[in-house]
Amino acid sequence: MTQTLASPTRPVTDERVAKRNPLQKLLGRPEVGALVGAAVLFVFFSVAAPVFLQPASLATVLYGSSTIGIMAVGVSLLMIGGEFDLSTGVAVISSALTASLFSWYFSTNVWVGVALALIVSLAVGFINGWLLIKTKLPSFIITLATFLMLTGLNLGLTRIIGGGVSSPSISTMDGFDSARAIFASSVKIGSVDVNITVFIWIALVALASWILLRTKIGNWIFAAGGDANAARAVGVPVTKTKIGLFMAVGFCAWILGMHNLFAFDAVQSGEGIGNEFLYIIAAVIGGCLLTGGYGSAVGGAIGAFIFGMANKGIVYAQWNPDWFKFFLGLMLLLATIVNLVVKRRAEQK
């Protein structure tokens, strides 16, 4: 194909809609609704609770956001890829329990447990994806099943191996300190301690954004979620993409699981239930389309930040935390409506 110019009779630009104006272009971004929501919420809590603006409070808000946000990265990618995962909440705990119980029972260095937990988390993701592809059942059913099974396994195995409802403390074991430094330390910035999960979260969001927008795999994720049949017809490996996405969610669950384990040195086996919805909410607030094919990693991060602000802001404003869930539901509703309106307006020609 020689790089000759287009024939002079046909201008490359079109006079009908010469340019989309930049504002409209910006409003077309998936995360805009969430960004507006986050800004409103930020101003709101800054006014309602002056403590909110102090660096230490902001660090706490960011930490709270990161514990949702790390998972929201994987969940957002998966949602863009057209699937969702109900097993994520308990999968985090499964990962933590695997590391803890294995290294405790066999008295190994905790890093052995950490490595095994990674394998187990990736395997859970792989099984979710593989079952989805093989059975062609909706991901709702498949991951609901794994959610229930993991919940049972968490409780059952913890009781058999550890003899209780929480895993035994591993704080005195070899490797605990180095693992804590990696997964659960804090970094001093100025006068405040910022938890390391905040940095892991930001790094993951950056990585996921790069993958989504600037790599082949990102293209395939959008295509697999947007129209799997069309994607397959032009040679996109849809099966591998989807399984890979479930494994990416597994990877995120491993990171958060390790943080939970090394921040508290023991894990409650019944925890995590219900958290899967928080991750999904973060992704949806962030503008990821539940039906797939549209969204961004940054959006999921903003969704998580909204969650973090609402969660801690209510405390700082000294309201009764009972109201938090109501507030979250309202946020979800408003954010999705704003998203919808913004998107429709932006796409009008």
Next chain:
Amino acid sequence: MNAHQIDQRTLLQNETDPLTHTPVHLLSLEKVGKNYGNILALSDVTMAVDNGRVTCVLGDNGAGKSTLIKIIAGLHQHDAGTLKIMGEERKFSSPRDALDVGIATVYQDLAVVPLMPIWRNFFLGSELTTGFGPFKSLDVQKMKDITKHELAEMGIDLRDVEQPIGQLSGGERQCVAIARAVYFGAKVLILDEPTAALGVKQSGVVLRYILQARDRGLGVVFITHNPHHAFPVGDRFLLLKRGKSIGYYEKKDITLEELTAQMAGGAELAELAHELEQLGGHSDVVAEVESEISKTEGN
């Protein structure tokens, strides 16, 4: 109408292509047949496709058009006759095989992802990358430029390649799919009813792009049930009916009226008019069908 005689005559003429003066066709079918179990889906079909020529395959529903393209596109294998690529006999075992020799098929449903930008759709599955190892990233600017250039080359004036392809009209989307096939090295382009779901104006746009593809030296197989779309762009016409070839013509040997008449079948039209009348059909419609009959008989 002595279809069979004309059939024989045109075939002899096709042995040496008037444009290239070579006896070798880009793609040729000889007496190709296919049955699904005991159902004869296609039998005794002969046609040829050449560089810079448009071969139209016409037929009503169930005439065997889909079976024919599935054989050429490698989705099905023929049971009888021969399929030759550049004079060499071939039998495709998969769509990949057909793609490898340069046969690209643009299906009706187009295989595009509506929410994705045009340039991402254009390169979907064959993305260009820069860098190496784990740091390979998409060569976004190059892909956008190529998309813009290729579409301009096809005469598609595009607003913005960043726009979701779902916002394009049906005809434009069809054209992006054609441009994509052309760019990725197609030699033979099979278009499966590209104008079926389009309005008059949009159909005209697509027909223009078919000619663009032809002028770029591709052999085009244009499948349609509309002789009014086929006649202006086609160089050869293969008429199918109930799985059989009922005629194969060079353009100079047939007129639009003859083509329409062959497609519809005069007797069937008469029957239809009668039926409509019995059902108390709108008199205008009946009159229209009747005038069609008289035109047919006039020829």
